Every structure is written in C-alpha cells, then in structure tokens.
Amino acid sequence: MPLHHTDLIFPSQSVPIHQSVSSLSRSRFSITNHLHSIDRDSRFVCRVADVLDLPLIANERCGSWYVPTQRKKGSVYFKSTDGHWGQWKFSLRRLNLGILDIVGEADGMFFPEDHKSHQLRTPSQVISRSEHSQIEAKIRQFVSSFIELNVDLHAVRSKISKPLLPVWITQDDKSLSTLQRDSQYHTVVLCTSSCSVIGGEDTDQGYIQGAGDDSENWAHSLTPALLWEHKDVLLSASEDDLPSIIAKLTSQDQHSASDRQMRPVAPTSQIFISEIASTSKPLLQGNTQAIITCGPSPQDDLEERLKSRYLHIKCGLGKQGSRDLRSELSKVRDFLPQIAAENVHDLIVCCETGKDFAAGVALAVLCLCAHDDGRVDFKDLGTQVNKTVVRQRLSWIVISYPDINPPRATVQAVKAFLMNGKYESS
Known part of the structure; x- marks a missing residue:
C-alpha cells in the first residue's frame, strides 16, 4: 500500500508539520x-x-x-x-x-x-x-x-x-x-569546486553544494583564514560547541588587520588607499601627508595630529553610505586646494575596509586633480570630467589594488557628484 501524509509520525502531535520541516532543514544546513x-x-x-x-x-x-x-x-x-x-x-x-x-x-x-x-x-x-x-x-x-x-x-x-x-x-x-x-x-x-547535487544538498551525507556561499548566514563571523588556521579544531567540534569556539577564535583574530602594502595608485606617486586601522601605523612624515577618513565618526587622534591636513567624510553603512558620500564629496573638492597651500605631497584616503568609500573618494580625487600621465596637482582641479575619465581613473585603482572592487552604488555616487547628476548608469 502507498504511504500517505497521515502515516507520518511526528515527535508530538502538537508540532505543526512546517515546524518539523524547518527543523530538518536547519539540521541539514548546520x-x-x-x-x-x-x-x-x-x-x-x-x-x-x-x-x-x-x-x-x-x-x-x-x-x-x-x-x-x-x-x-x-x-x-x-x-x-x-x-x-x-x-x-x-x-x-x-x-x-x-x-x-x-x-x-x-x-x-x-x-x-x-x-x-x-x-x-x-x-x-x-x-x-x-x-x-x-x-x-x-x-x-x-x-x-x-x-x-x-x-x-x-x-x-x-x-x-x-x-x-x-x-x-x-x-x-x-x-x-x-x-x-x-x-x-x-x-x-x-x-568548479562543488559537486552538482539536485536541490543543492545530499541529505544522506550532509553534503551542501556551494557550502562557502552566503557565509553571513551560517559562519558566525568565521573567516576563511581562521578556518584554515584552526581547521582540525573546527572539523572535530560538535555542532553545539561550534558557535562558542568560533566566537573565541574571532575575538582573538589577528587577521583582521590589513597587511596590504601601502603603495600609490599608479601611475600617480601621491594618492594612497588604506584601512582606517592602518593609520595607527607610522605613516605620517613631517607635514607632507594628509588623510581623509570615511565613516560614521571622525578619528579624534588624526584630527588632533593633523589639524587642517585631516578631513572626515561622514558616511553611514551600505547603500545609505553611498548616498551620504554624494553630498559629502564637495568637502573633498574644497579640501584639495587647502592641502596644496600647505605643500602636502601625499594624500591617504581611508575607510573601515579600505575597499568601499575610500576607493570612491580616491576616485573623485583622481578625477579632479590627476593628469593622464599620473601627475597630481591638488590646486588645479579639473572641470571637464566625463564617463571616460571616470573609467580610466577607476582602472588605475583596480590595477594598483586588485583586492579593491568598490560597490556599484559608491561609483555611481562619485559619477553623480562629478557630473552634476548627468551620467548614464554603466
């Protein structure tokens, strides 16, 4: 005789079927x-x-x-x-x-x-x-x-x-x-690293196709670097113990600090992109450097040390931050002639990751004051900026820093600022 759904036996008659299915799904995607x-x-x-x-x-x-x-x-x-x-x-x-x-x-x-x-x-x-x-x-x-x-x-x-x-x-x-x-x-x-499985998972073996995808939904802030450093501990731990083990590892994580080499955006020799955390390192030399930080709050220590050679761009998180950036970029345009008057040579642009708003601000700076041959003049701001110039300067960034890929919303915010909103999405 064929089985019917009425033949299924659940742990408790009080547990609805959708809750039992959800529980099975959570176990499968542990x-x-x-x-x-x-x-x-x-x-x-x-x-x-x-x-x-x-x-x-x-x-x-x-x-x-x-x-x-x-x-x-x-x-x-x-x-x-x-x-x-x-x-x-x-x-x-x-x-x-x-x-x-x-x-x-x-x-x-x-x-x-x-x-x-x-x-x-x-x-x-x-x-x-x-x-x-x-x-x-x-x-x-x-x-x-x-x-x-x-x-x-x-x-x-x-x-x-x-x-x-x-x-x-x-x-x-x-x-x-x-x-x-x-x-x-x-x-x-x-x-292609993963096996092809109908439905994305092999329920008999607990295998998940594309298991590394969407790690924000399962990894509890675990990173690939931490996984490979502590693989044996993590693979041998029970499901119940993993969240606390991961929490302990992430709190001790030494990989969060960037080891990216500080280098200029070629072909310039004066524009740099970095994480805010890196500004605690001995980057500053005399009065020849200025710093722009992007984020919710200014860096008090930098403001105290640099005074007029420091600028904070207030940006929220995510796409809201990109919208904030568009209205804040006028401060950058005013800041550049100011640091030129102080004979600043190097400009370091930072955000929390060094890959989002910092890249956007650096892009705006390059479009405003960098010549095609890489010469930078902070006091001579360009006024004829078009999509070709933006693409060229963006290519300088992604070639110089291959790990930087600024979000589309950030690039569009820069385009909108530079071209007064008259640009085509691309």
Whole structure:
C-alpha cells in the first residue's frame, strides 16, 4: 500500500508539520555540514592543482573558503552572475589584470601574434554554438572599451609569454588523472569546486553544494583564514560547541588587520588607499601627508595630529553610505586646494575596509586633480570630467589594488557628484 501524509509520525502531535520541516532543514544546513562540505570540496581543488602543478587563485568573495591559506597565490573578482545567459558584459571595474603576474611568472617578455589564439573558447558541454556566437560578436567592442582606458599595453603584454588556454574542470569529470598542460599556452584551469547535487544538498551525507556561499548566514563571523588556521579544531567540534569556539577564535583574530602594502595608485606617486586601522601605523612624515577618513565618526587622534591636513567624510553603512558620500564629496573638492597651500605631497584616503568609500573618494580625487600621465596637482582641479575619465581613473585603482572592487552604488555616487547628476548608469 502507498504511504500517505497521515502515516507520518511526528515527535508530538502538537508540532505543526512546517515546524518539523524547518527543523530538518536547519539540521541539514548546520555549521558542521558547511565546514565538512567545504573541506571535501577543497581536497578536490587541491588535487587538481597538484595534478597540473598550478598555483591556486581564489574567485572571491567565497572562493577563499576552498583554498588553504598557505596555498593561495592570489584572488580574482567575478560576479556570481557573470557568464549566465545574456550576462556577457565586459566589466571595466573588474579587470583582474593581477592574475597575469601569477600566470606568466618567470616566462620572459615575448607575446606571439598567433591568430589562432584569438579564437573564443567556451565549454561546449554547457555553452551552445548559438550562445558562443553571440558572445564572440561582442569581443571587438570589449577590446575597444579596454583600449579606451589607456592601460599600459606594453606592461600588460610583458607579463605573459604565451596565449592563455582556458580549461574547465568539475568534480563530475572522470579524466583528471589524464590532464596535461599544453606547452604552447599558459593553461588557466577554471575549476568548479562543488559537486552538482539536485536541490543543492545530499541529505544522506550532509553534503551542501556551494557550502562557502552566503557565509553571513551560517559562519558566525568565521573567516576563511581562521578556518584554515584552526581547521582540525573546527572539523572535530560538535555542532553545539561550534558557535562558542568560533566566537573565541574571532575575538582573538589577528587577521583582521590589513597587511596590504601601502603603495600609490599608479601611475600617480601621491594618492594612497588604506584601512582606517592602518593609520595607527607610522605613516605620517613631517607635514607632507594628509588623510581623509570615511565613516560614521571622525578619528579624534588624526584630527588632533593633523589639524587642517585631516578631513572626515561622514558616511553611514551600505547603500545609505553611498548616498551620504554624494553630498559629502564637495568637502573633498574644497579640501584639495587647502592641502596644496600647505605643500602636502601625499594624500591617504581611508575607510573601515579600505575597499568601499575610500576607493570612491580616491576616485573623485583622481578625477579632479590627476593628469593622464599620473601627475597630481591638488590646486588645479579639473572641470571637464566625463564617463571616460571616470573609467580610466577607476582602472588605475583596480590595477594598483586588485583586492579593491568598490560597490556599484559608491561609483555611481562619485559619477553623480562629478557630473552634476548627468551620467548614464554603466
């Protein structure tokens, strides 16, 4: 006889069925299952890297969960929707040129004019010929958009000696042991870390597909760096103990302080981007530096030390902060001639992360007072700013700081300020 829903027995007749289902779902998506799923997928990723003898690069924001910290050579940034049907736009905000340093390391200065290497390659098992053709038709415009940024193409070419050859690998592939690198190309393996599971989870094994995604919903502020430093402790802990263990680890975390090298936004030698926390380090030298901080409250110690060489931009959190930024940027325009009069040479722009509002303010500064060759004149503010100038200056930031990818709302706030609201969303 077939079973009916009336045959199901619940712990208590007083517990509604939706509550029982929710309880089962919470158990299935436990912290324990997330961590063990990540560990399983990471072992596959490392095996691929070992077979091909290639460095590991994480696609942020969740890619670092699957790459042990000691093996991570760098990061790239792609939106989760990049490559989906119809999502074929070439992002000028995510150039990811830093990957070329890793790909072409120690391979010399030659760049071949091999027209066969110009052909578009896509995974035939998931991309139809029609879709391939539609993407291919857009490449010429992508190239034009990139050239319009005035990026130093000689420097870009010098990083690699052969064309890039993309190879797609998933856990469903059975030929991992037979994979080989082609000596005529720089092999770039695009590895899908997780298994493909109908519904996203394997209820029998507690496996979660894409377990590193949406960590704010399950990780209790655990970070990939902490996971890989304390993996054995975390994987052996019970579900009940994990929240308190994670809380203790995060409170002792020494990874929160940025170790990003303080360097100028090239081709300038005077504009820097940093976290507010880094301003406690000995950055200041005489009267040659000024600092702008962005956030809810000013930094009293900086205000006391720097006086007129300090500016605070009041920004809330999230998208509200981007709206605040638009109205606050006029203070930056007034501040620049002021520090020019004090013979300031270096300007450091900071926010809590060093990746959001600081990047937006730095973008505004570059558009206002940086020439195309990188010369900066704080007293000579540009008035003819257009979308091309904004894109070029933004490319300076993302090339100089590959880990910075300012949110769309922040970039739009800067565009609106610089062009008096007369700009097209892009």
